[in-house]
Amino acid sequence: MTIYSASNRSIESIDPLKQATQTPPSYTPQSETPQYQQSPRMSEHQEYSTPIAAAKPTIGERFHKISSKAGWPLNKAANVIGAEGWWPTSMDKECNKAARILHSFTQLDSSAPPKANGPMHPTGLTRKSMVKIPPAVLRNCAGLAIFNVLRAGACHSSLAGGSGVIIARRDDGTWSPPSAFIVTTLGAGFMFGLDVYDCVCVLNTQEQVSAFTNPRVSLGAEGSIAMGPVGTGGHVESAVSKTAKPMWSYMKSRGLWAGVQIDGTIILSRSDANGLFYNERGITAKKILRGDVAWPMGAKPLFEVLKALEGRLDYDRTIVQEVGMVPPPSEAIMSDKDSSASIYSGPRERHAEETHNVASNETTAYRDEPAPEYKDDDKPQYNKDAGKPEHKDDEEYDMLADEKERLASSAELLRFPGNCGPSHKACGTTYLFHRQSGNELSNMSTTEDLSFAFYGTLIHSPSVQTLEILEQAIVAVSASTGRIIALQANIPKDQVEQTLKALGVPPDRTTHLLSGQFLIPGFVDTHNHAPQWMQRGLGQGMHILDWLSGVTFPNEARFRDPEYARRVYADMVVGMLRQGVTTASYYGSLHGDATCILADTCLKKGQRAFVGKCNMNRNSPDFYRDASVEESLAETERCIRHIQTIDPSNKLLKYVITPRFAISCEGDLLAGLGSIASRNPDLPIQTHFNEAEQEVKATLSLFPDFTNEVDLYSHYGLLKPRSILAHCTIMTDAETQRLADLDCGIAHCPTSNMTVGGGFMAAPVREFLNCGMKVGLGTDSGGGFSSSILDSMRHALIASFSREAASAGREKGLTLEEVFYLSTMGGARVMGMDDKIGNFKVGKEFDAVVIDMNTARGGVNAPIEEEDELRRVFDKFLMTGDDRNMIEVFVKGQKVHSL
Numbered sequence: 001m002t003i004y005s006a007s008n009r010s011i012e013s014i015d016p017l018k019q020a021t022q023t024p025p026s027y028t029p030q031s032e033t034p035q036y037q038q039s040p041r042m043s044e045h046q047e048y049s050t051p052i053a054a055a056k057p058t059i060g061e062r063f064h065k066i067s068s069k070a071g072w073p074l075n076k077a078a079n080v081i082g083a084e085g086w087w088p089t090s091m092d093k094e095c096n097k098a099a100r101i102l103h104s105f106t107q108l109d110s111s112a113p114p115k116a117n118g119p120m121h122p123t124g125l126t127r128k129s130m131v132k133i134p135p136a137v138l139r140n141c142a143g144l145a146i147f148n149v150l151r152a153g154a155c156h157s158s159l160a161g162g163s164g165v166i167i168a169r170r171d172d173g174t175w176s177p178p179s180a181f182i183v184t185t186l187g188a189g190f191m192f193g194l195d196v197y198d199c200v201c202v203l204n205t206q207e208q209v210s211a212f213t214n215p216r217v218s219l220g221a222e223g224s225i226a227m228g229p230v231g232t233g234g235h236v237e238s239a240v241s242k243t244a245k246p247m248w249s250y251m252k253s254r255g256l257w258a259g260v261q262i263d264g265t266i267i268l269s270r271s272d273a274n275g276l277f278y279n280e281r282g283i284t285a286k287k288i289l290r291g292d293v294a295w296p297m298g299a300k301p302l303f304e305v306l307k308a309l310e311g312r313l314d315y316d317r318t319i320v321q322e323v324g325m326v327p328p329p330s331e332a333i334m335s336d337k338d339s340s341a342s343i344y345s346g347p348r349e350r351h352a353e354e355t356h357n358v359a360s361n362e363t364t365a366y367r368d369e370p371a372p373e374y375k376d377d378d379k380p381q382y383n384k385d386a387g388k389p390e391h392k393d394d395e396e397y398d399m400l401a402d403e404k405e406r407l408a409s410s411a412e413l414l415r416f417p418g419n420c421g422p423s424h425k426a427c428g429t430t431y432l433f434h435r436q437s438g439n440e441l442s443n444m445s446t447t448e449d450l451s452f453a454f455y456g457t458l459i460h461s462p463s464v465q466t467l468e469i470l471e472q473a474i475v476a477v478s479a480s481t482g483r484i485i486a487l488q489a490n491i492p493k494d495q496v497e498q499t500l501k502a503l504g505v506p507p508d509r510t511t512h513l514l515s516g517q518f519l520i521p522g523f524v525d526t527h528n529h530a531p532q533w534m535q536r537g538l539g540q541g542m543h544i545l546d547w548l549s550g551v552t553f554p555n556e557a558r559f560r561d562p563e564y565a566r567r568v569y570a571d572m573v574v575g576m577l578r579q580g581v582t583t584a585s586y587y588g589s590l591h592g593d594a595t596c597i598l599a600d601t602c603l604k605k606g607q608r609a610f611v612g613k614c615n616m617n618r619n620s621p622d623f624y625r626d627a628s629v630e631e632s633l634a635e636t637e638r639c640i641r642h643i644q645t646i647d648p649s650n651k652l653l654k655y656v657i658t659p660r661f662a663i664s665c666e667g668d669l670l671a672g673l674g675s676i677a678s679r680n681p682d683l684p685i686q687t688h689f690n691e692a693e694q695e696v697k698a699t700l701s702l703f704p705d706f707t708n709e710v711d712l713y714s715h716y717g718l719l720k721p722r723s724i725l726a727h728c729t730i731m732t733d734a735e736t737q738r739l740a741d742l743d744c745g746i747a748h749c750p751t752s753n754m755t756v757g758g759g760f761m762a763a764p765v766r767e768f769l770n771c772g773m774k775v776g777l778g779t780d781s782g783g784g785f786s787s788s789i790l791d792s793m794r795h796a797l798i799a800s801f802s803r804e805a806a807s808a809g810r811e812k813g814l815t816l817e818e819v820f821y822l823s824t825m826g827g828a829r830v831m832g833m834d835d836k837i838g839n840f841k842v843g844k845e846f847d848a849v850v851i852d853m854n855t856a857r858g859g860v861n862a863p864i865e866e867e868d869e870l871r872r873v874f875d876k877f878l879m880t881g882d883d884r885n886m887i888e889v890f891v892k893g894q895k896v897h898s899l
């Protein structure tokens with residue numbers, strides 16, 4: 001039985017790769033550095049203190065310890081030129097590295113395919129040649145050997161070697177824990193400069209796996225090695241189903257698909273590293289690969305990546321995302337370590353050219369934007385001293401020399417074929433890459449990008465005036481980017497297969513929606529107080545300042561306790577996702593720690609979110625007030641950094657500058673926040689604005705120099721196109737026009753406006769729309785008693801009808817089409833994400849909710865009847881449906897909730 005241990009010593013009787021319901025050992029991602037928790041004994045420079053260490057170390061253990069140390073300066077030398085350390089060190093790091101390499105070779109890596117006109121590798125391969133390991137190959141293999149090799153040298157000396165881990169699939173289909181090995185690749189020949197390549201060897205038979213359980217194995221001796229199949233469909237399927245399967249290698253160097261042949265490479269089991277990792281002297285690779293030991297905590301990143309690759313929903317997204325943030329060794333060498341401007345380390349995103357025309361049933365091909373200009377400065381820099389390590393002390397140096405000699409003595413076992421790529425111009429160095437023939441290269445250029453699709457009814461809002469109901473539609477999504485790659489309507493059933501084929505979507509990855517089911521875009525909640533999740537519905541009818549001091553501040557103060565915050569926020573984010581809210585703009589409490597936890601939670605659960613610490617340094621009780629302007633701003637900056645660290649490319653998260661409202665903030669604090677806003681032009685801003693009479697009066701008495709809130713907030717630099725102003729119920733025409741001119745977004749919160757804060761209030765939404773302003777819906781949960789955007793839509797209708805009545809018909813009430821638009825596309829505009837989300841336009845990210853109106857869902861919605869047209873079913877959902885009708889929710893192509 002497989003077991004998973006929280007430390008290297010304790011053993012739990014669970015199989016983490018099988019028993020999804022069991023809770024794995026807890027794990028806290030460290031935000032500042034992507035290092036994973038290490039078991040105490042795994043540090044390179046620490047003395048071992050466990051039973052295994054208490055015993056007299058064997059020669060092998062001494063060697064392991066010294067060689068690990070010896071590797072440190074070498075790794076440092078490699079790091080200087082941007083390459084990751086390659087010398088085998090602790091197993092934690094090996095597992096972390098293996099996780100990153102594996103991630104980068106699979107569809108988990110969302111980086112765009114390399115540009116055809118991107119930088120050239122010295123071998124002559126273009127970046128276009130990179131592909132991913134097809135999922136079918138991973139599903140069917142018997143084991144994986146994951147390693148990287150560094151070859152470095154100047155004309156008179158060269159050094160080549162690497163390290164990695166092997167995992168095997170056990171009889172019950174689950175993965176064994178990893179066993180460590182080193183790779184010796186002497187025979188690198190004369191070379192100049194430095195090269196690093198990552199390799200995943202797919203072991204297709206038990207025999208190949210068994211060979212790895214020997215202390216020493218020469219690759220190629222146990223069956224031939226071939227380059228793994230690439231692409232999709234028939235080629236891969238037939239390769240997978242062949243009985244006499246070779247071992248397949250997938251390799252990359254500097255982000256390029258590399259054609260290094262690895263036959264003859266020697267693999268030496270690191271029994272001493274294994275012994276220390278598993279706390280069992282003499283443990284064999286065989287025992288580890290049979291799965292007779294626990295998965296140690298240090299292997300968690302690899303473990304989570306494997307879970308994700310198996311398509312399991314319970315993998316730890318935070319860990320897998322963190323794994324994906326750090327480039328694997330062969331790509332790190334190219335990246336500018338400190339700058340996201342690097343061609344490899346930045347958000348490698350694609351943009352679509354959108355020429356889709358649903359009515360005419362045309363599909364838009366998904367095209368790359370022209371590649372960024374490749375400047376000479378971007379070329380890899382070769383350093384002739386790169387291979388020369390800085391030697392810290394003689395013992396390390398001697399050890400290293402001995403190891404080189406030892407490896408040299410087994411040179412007869414090494415074999416790199418000679419038909420290699422172009423010579424290095426400067427000194428005739430031969431690179432160990434094979435130039436692909438033109439044909440091979442173009443065959444490889446198809447990017448393996450597993451996509452999925454839905455076929456059925458889709459409903460979305462191309463504009464505020466239009467509700468589009470697409471029947472017999474196919475929406476295809478790239479699993480790696482999460483973007484919509486095609487949208488076609490009116491496809492007869494008998495043409496679906498053929499259409500999917502043309503789109504490159506495997507038929508088994510297409511969901512056929514039933515009658516009564518349809519897809520809508522994910523809802524956007526533009527105004528939500530995360531810490532008020534527990535107080536929803538309390539204090540109905542109270543006026544705003546009384547409600548804040550009587551109900552809200554005591555409740556929010558509880559978030560000083562991070563554990564409480566963790567618990568409530570986990571509950572809240574799951575609760576919002578299940579209600580189809582794929583994007584939210586959250587106010588946190590005033591606590592920096594709790595705000596960071598809120599951001600972590602959204603990222604982990606896969607919700608797209610703006611997250612802001614509430615700034616408030618006055619007019620609240622001592623127990624719930626920022627200590628000073630300085631402290632409030634410092635905590636804000638800390639939260640900004642945290643979010644930038646955990647989601648550097650803003651895949652899901654952004655910090656939002658959040659002065660609670662002017663009553664809570666001294667002028668200096670507003671000014672400080674305005675200054676943060678001007679220094680961070682990408683950060684959105686949110687605050688409460690003209691919410692209620694009591695609030696407006698109090699605000700203007702605190703800021704007597706101003707006659708209205710537009711003047712006040714704009715004075716402090718807080719009114720911008722990226723500002724989200726909640727409420728805006730009491731507006732003069734002049735103020736509305738000013739906000740329209742400033743292009744601020746409005747978060748319309750009808751639920752709270754009519755129940756808490758100021759009696760019965762209704763914002764002039766029709767006026768806002770007439771002025772062309774950006775308007776979205778906010779639940780304002782918990783001022784709003786409901787956190788359902790469906791309720792917000794319904795309440796928006798009611799509020800607008802009240803304004804229509806009060807204006808004797810001048811201000812027309814909203815329509816169902818309009819409130820649906822506000823809840824999706826309107827919200828996306830308010831949050832500045834209309835190019836990314838809000839509807840199903842090709843090129844946008846797939847944020848969607850699968851609605852099921854059939855009575856089988858057990859809801860109390862108005863039942864649908866056979867003769868109901870789609871529009872009628874849709875209306876029934878909007879007016880009477882709830883989360884029981886939302887059977888699946890997707891964010892950025894990832895399923896984040898299902899019933």
Ligand SMILES: Nc1nc2[nH]cnc2c(=O)[nH]1
Nearest residue numbers: 529660661688752780783
């Ligand atoms: N509705 C609402 N208005 C506010 N104004 C200041 N704080 C709040 C709040 O938490 N909710």
